[in-house]
Amino acid sequence: MNKENESKLKIKNSFINLISKKGFDALTVTDIARDAEINRGTFYLHYTDKYNLIDLLKEDIMTDLENIFYSEVENENTNIDEIISYNIILKSINYLKENFDLIRAMFIAEGESNFMLSLRNILANLLFSKLKDSAGLDFSNSPIKLEYSIELFLHSIISVISLWIRRNGVETPEEIAEIISISKNIAPKNLISG
Structure with a gap:
């Protein structure tokens, strides 16, 4: 070094x-x-100062996560579950776990909402670019406008990751990836009522 x-x-x-x-x-x-x-x-x-330090550390984290999220983008996915696949979720959670001390420090320094908003924006960009490229996906029969559906989808992923970080990462990356995968396919009320 x-x-x-x-x-x-x-x-x-x-x-x-x-x-x-x-x-x-x-x-x-x-x-x-x-x-x-x-x-x-x-x-x-x-x-230049502590603010520049945190900005550059966050930029490195977000670049790494972006690379993970886009690592499978080249595939011709026509299934919403494949756009943010279990594999991408698991790789992302593993990255967060490997860098957990830094992630927690960023949570404290920047505030949970700001850090998670950056993560949400990466996911949103991925989703919108994949949806635009996936001619096989048809949302015309959806009872909710696409923008709202995407927001609900993103919120569920970000909420799970945020809670996991607040809980000090006690669950394994595999457990969190499984929770996110399940939550993508089940309505919130069904998750609570079992």
């Missing part, structure tokens, strides 16, 4: 370490530099 990547890793690890102790508002660049055992100048070589 080169010196630049090593410094960035130390900064990221210090951010993760300190965010749960201090919260984002009280956290300073000096705190991060001291914890990372680097000088402030080294921090400023990579980031």
Whole structure:
């Protein structure tokens, strides 16, 4: 690992370490530099301030998740279940689990709603692009307008992931992927009434 990547890793690890102790508002660049055992100048070589740090960390996470979501997009899927398949969901949840400390830090620093909105937007873009490309899907008989159907679909996925993160990721990625897969096909009232 080169010196630049090593410094960035130390900064990221210090951010993760300190965010749960201090919260984002009280956290300073000096705190991060001291914890990372680097000088402030080294921090400023990579980031303009703590806000730039969080923006770039989030950008990396969202890019990685976008790559996972789009990894199977080339397939000619004509089934809504295949557009966001179990495999894509599982890969995404595994990624979140592997980076759980950073994800939790982002939740704390940015606020749950902002972080989850970014994730929702990636999913929405994927859905809209796939729906546009999937000539075999017919929504003309749906009792709900497509935009509302998609919003309900996205909300169910994001809500499950959000709750899983708030619960400290106690369930396995396989369990969460299965919950999301089941919830895609069952009306909410049927989930509650069994």
